[in-house]
Amino acid sequence: MNGVHDMGGLQDFGPVRVEKNEPVFHADWERRIYGIDRSLRAHGKWNLDAWRFEIESLPPVDYLRMTYYERWLQINCQLAVKHGLLTVSELASGKSDPGADKYKPALTEEIAMRKKGRSIPSSFDPSVAPRFEVGQRVRARNINPATHTRLPRYARGKVGLIALDHGVYLLPDSNAHFKGEKRQHVYSVSFSAREIWGQQAPEKDTLRLDLWDDHLEHA
Numbered sequence: 306m307n308g309v310h311d312m313g314g315l316q317d318f319g320p321v322r323v324e325k326n327e328p329v330f331h332a333d334w335e336r337r338i339y340g341i342d343r344s345l346r347a348h349g350k351w352n353l354d355a356w357r358f359e360i361e362s363l364p365p366v367d368y369l370r371m372t373y374y375e376r377w378l379q380i381n382c383q384l385a386v387k388h389g390l391l392t393v394s395e396l397a398s399g400k401s402d403p404g405a406d407k408y409k410p411a412l413t414e415e416i417a418m419r420k421k422g423r424s425i426p427s428s429f430d431p432s433v434a435p436r437f438e439v440g441q442r443v444r445a446r447n448i449n450p451a452t453h454t455r456l457p458r459y460a461r462g463k464v465g466l467i468a469l470d471h472g473v474y475l476l477p478d479s480n481a482h483f484k485g486e487k488r489q490h491v492y493s494v495s496f497s498a499r500e501i502w503g504q505q506a507p508e509k510d511t512l513r514l515d516l517w518d519d520h521l522e523h524a
Contacts (some may be wrong), residue, residue, distance in 0.1 A: 428472025
């Protein structure tokens, strides 16, 4: 979808400031949010791509004012209510509501540990034919969906070269909305910097993006 989260190529957001010796977590509550996030996903009510779409759907003013883990906290609250793991009153009070439906089975440490892996199937799948070949010129499709997509705005309509075929993976654009995995080939596509950014970009620089079959068309 088009939104403030898709910042690639946008101006006036200031420089990317690198924090020297940056810790994994800046505060204990961030560590807890990370654990809560992984535990909630172990229920299997939503997937990683649906989780990403929930973040993308935050109002722009909230997305820009929140820190990284504040977004995680907000969207996990939203998803937990939406999928019946919590009620609005439980979320507000921080206490279990005796009259609320209880999700079963209750999440245990054993279940969480069993589901902590991503369980990605092998990328080698001869039953799924590639639409493109290494060395072929392709164009990133000029799409503007109102739903989740892994194709960034700054690359749409741009021409590049298939540099590598990574194999077969599920399509996040479909998986985010529970419309099936739609497994297909993913390619490393090489774009010249000038194709992406214009003549002011360094002549010899290139940019590589991992894009799915559905993101590309013949050039």
